Amino acid sequence: MSLLSVRDLHIHIGDNHLVRGVDLAVERGECLALVGESGSGKSLTALSLMQLLPSHARLEHGEWLFDGQDMRSLDEKAWRKVRARRIAMVFQNPMTALNPTMTIGQQIAEVICLHTSMSRREARQRAIDLLERLGIVNAPRRAKQYPFELSGGMLQRAVIAMAVACGPSMLIADEPTTALDVTVQAEVLALLQELCRDEGLGLLLITHDLGVVEAMAKHLAVMYAGRIVESGECARVLSQPAHPYTRALQAAMPSLGEARESLQGIAGTPPDLSRQIPGCAFAPRCPQAMNICVRELPQTRLIETGQCTECWLWEKPE
């Protein structure tokens, strides 16, 4: 059984139907990558999995299991015990994700004190141990420093230390390297991969970078306008993308060594989500669009190459 499985997730903010029926499954010890254009609803999906959406957002969902437990019955108080202890989050920008007026050590110790019976001193020591383990040299001194005194890469390590401090079984990382220097990006990703492998953590990794996906993820889900349009084993999806959007996304990515000029963006803009979309949301931008695409939503199908996709091209003609 999956570590996390959620079905038919919907998020509304105001009149906008921003996430429109997402199914996700994260396995223990494996990485699921979630990719998609800016604004496709990846971050909202991630936040909803920890019940952290802004208060004016409305969340609807079907079946929702985490570690064998039905999450639908949890109230806010129960959710507070899930956060950081069982599911933890690593945010995009470590420079802003840490409180500027508290030391790194205090911030890590805080979460330990909250979820364990450790004393403040023990928690401090454990924070230092964690920092050390995550590759921060001179950890006792670093723990006493404030966020503005550390580099971005070190801060992200501290954020990761904070996330794994209470031994969660799942980690959600929302573009964990986008705000970092290229040189430290690889280090942070390697760290996440290592944690995933050694601790059996399930990892939901949100990223724009298909290269990262290829290196890290076992499974891949491609999101467009609030729906997963294609998902499956990473290797298969990337080698034989089934959905026109996945292909467009792949074509838009600069691969290593490729000249800049050959970079091709995806023409057109994402749809307006304040309106009901009866058919395939990608239709206005899809080079293979057919008449039916605009009118009716295709079913999600498991195709021969082993991935799931929703596209009329793969519907069997009756």
Next chain:
Amino acid sequence: MLRYIIKRLAYGLLTIWFIATATFFAMHAVPGDPFNSAKAATPQLRENLRARYGLDKPVGEQYLLYLGNMLQGDFGISFTQENRRVNDIIREHFPVSAILGVVALLIASVGGIAGGAVAAYWHNRLPDRLLMMAVVLAISIPSFVIAALAQLLIVQANDLSGRSLLPVAGWGSLSHLWVPALVLGLGTMAYLARLMRSSMLDVMNTDYVLTARAKGLGTWQIFWRHQLRNALLPVVTELGPTIAAITTGGFVVELIFAIPGLGRYFVQAVQQLDYTVIMGTTVFYGAFLVLIVVLVDLLYGVIDPRIRLHGGQR
């Protein structure tokens, strides 16, 4: 940090010298002198008095004399209160103003910070709307009107209950303190509430507050540990001007509530052109406020590690 403090204090001294000089010459530019009143009936008497207080000397010499005495901490003798030294006036009456001011400041800060936080939490909802309406009223109605209204209210309340719930004016007991302190702090409280509300709204939308929620902290824990201190930073920078506002506001409130504070003597002295008292209290207030500004800067460093560790850069 030490170098920074010394620098600030040096600038402070310069400011005080400037205040002293400006007051001195402004004073001498005002037509008339303290002996215009009935007290000095004959011209001869006036001349004698002028000579006694050194007003017959050239202005330049008077200025140097005044600066010299001031350097030794001597503000001279009052022109209108027989044989009373300005230093004594300050020593006796400043504590009264200070008590009133400190209580007003406490009421204003606690009320303003709490009000601002409440308004931010219920952003655009009823508590926020009501509070912001009250803020506009409190900022736009001058304190002497509020003071008069408060006195009227006390009179009415005393009348209705048939006994003296609160004194209308005067000084001497705790019951004399609350109403003037509240009146004095009201405008500042409103100003701080508005400031706190907007800085709290900023803080509530930061990533680190989301991080705090993702840690599993509850609303109160997040408020105390993560939001309050950060939201206070912009409020603390305004503490200097705030204290200045309460200090000057005290002049009016002391007069209306008949409180024997330094502010009341200052207003009296201005009315009677009592040169030495005016100059002495002005310079004293100037020095006081300069010191407060430096202290507030230090306090800012205590709250914000970025300032503390980088020696006064903002």
